[in-house]
Amino acid sequence: MGIQQMLLGAGGFQPTLVIHNAAGSGTEIIPAGASQVTMEVWGPTNPGGLGFGSGCTAQGGGGSGASGYSESFYVCSGLQTLSWFVGGAGSGNPSTVSSGTLSITTMTANSGVIGGNAVLGSGGSGGPGGTATGGNLVNTTGASGSSGDSSGGGAGGNPTPGVNASLGSIGGNGGRNGAQGGRTLGSDGGIAFFYK
Amino acid sequence: MTQFQHYLSGKVFGIKYIFDLVGDGLPYHIHKSDTAHNVVMMRGSVKVVFDHHTVYLREGDVFDFDGSLNHGIIAMEPDSCILNLFLNGQPEEYKLLPESELSGEFTL
Numbered sequence: 001m002g003i004q005q006m007l008l009g010a011g012g013f014q015p016t017l018v019i020h021n022a023a024g025s026g027t028e029i030i031p032a033g034a035s036q037v038t039m040e041v042w043g044p045t046n047p048g049g050l051g052f053g054s055g056c057t058a059q060g061g062g063g064s065g066a067s068g069y070s071e072s073f074y075v076c077s078g079l080q081t082l083s084w085f086v087g088g089a090g091s092g093n094p095s096t097v098s099s100g101t102l103s104i105t106t107m108t109a110n111s112g113v114i115g116g117n118a119v120l121g122s123g124g125s126g127g128p129g130g131t132a133t134g135g136n137l138v139n140t141t142g143a144s145g146s147s148g149d150s151s152g153g154g155a156g157g158n159p160t161p162g163v164n165a166s167l168g169s170i171g172g173n174g175g176r177n178g179a180q181g182g183r184t185l186g187s188d189g190g191i192a193f194f195y196k
Numbered sequence: 197m198t199q200f201q202h203y204l205s206g207k208v209f210g211i212k213y214i215f216d217l218v219g220d221g222l223p224y225h226i227h228k229s230d231t232a233h234n235v236v237m238m239r240g241s242v243k244v245v246f247d248h249h250t251v252y253l254r255e256g257d258v259f260d261f262d263g264s265l266n267h268g269i270i271a272m273e274p275d276s277c278i279l280n281l282f283l284n285g286q287p288e289e290y291k292l293l294p295e296s297e298l299s300g301e302f303t304l
Contacts, residue, residue, distance in 0.1 A: 054202070054297055055200075055233070055280060056211070056223075056233075058225070120302055120304070121304060150226050150227070176289070177289070178294065178297040179289040179291075179297070181292070
């Protein structure tokens with residue numbers, strides 16, 4: 001094997017990372033020459049919960065959970081296809097990768113649960129993390145958001161890091177009070193295809 | 197029933213609370229520096245309850261304390277009234293509060 005072949009792989013294919021990190025869908029065409037694909041899928045995140053009141057009655061909304069994370073590895077051939085869908089922030093739609101001409105088990109990464117709204121005397125509860133299914137390597141439930149209280153809104157759950165990319169986002173932070181300062185609305189999911 | 201009303205005069209900001217009945221009050225809470233306040237006892241009497249001690253206030257008292265300590269306020273007389281003056285003025289984000297948050301009433 002020559003030096004160039006060692007660098008590029010036995011088939012002479014240069015490893016390629018393709019990222020989709022905005023809400024939408026499409027057909028992924030596997031690059032010519034690729035023989036292996038590792039896929040990582042993160043769901044979107046949701047808004048933090050609503051804060052309540054002001055002054056002595058202020059209570060923070062709960063943070064939303066981080067999304068689920070799914071990872072799969074498949075042997076593939078160039079020009080085979082896969083279908084992908086990236087869930088939008090706050091949409092409730094999971095991110096998915098499913099079969100095209102390459103047959104796979106559908107990977108699904110769900111969004112975390114939205115943080116609870118604060119009420120008089122009680123902050124909003126943190127939302128549980130989203131689940132993930134269909135990955136043949138990893139399916140990880142996202143981290144939960146933290147609860148809000150009188151000191152402020154709860155933080156969103158921290159994202160699950162990936163292997164070839166890290167496209168997960170922190171869950172939405174809860175609002176600090178009735179003015180909703182500090183509240184964030186979540187982010188789109190993401191999908192990474194890594195070809196070798 | 198507790199009535200509340202925001203108060204803003206120049207840079208002086210506070211929230212006035214009127215407690216209709218004995219036992220009405222404010223739930224336990226803590227403050228960060230932007231919402232730390234004292235308590236001006238306008239009418240009647242209240243107790244400020246901390247985790248390990250209680251302070252009783254009568255009409256005319258002004259009470260300064262560490263707002264980062266968990267505390268609640270409970271009326272000792274009907275129609276008691278306090279004015280909580282914010283030590284650092286009106287929090288910037290309170291300018292975004294909807295009208296419904298500037299005055300109203302609640303029951304614990």
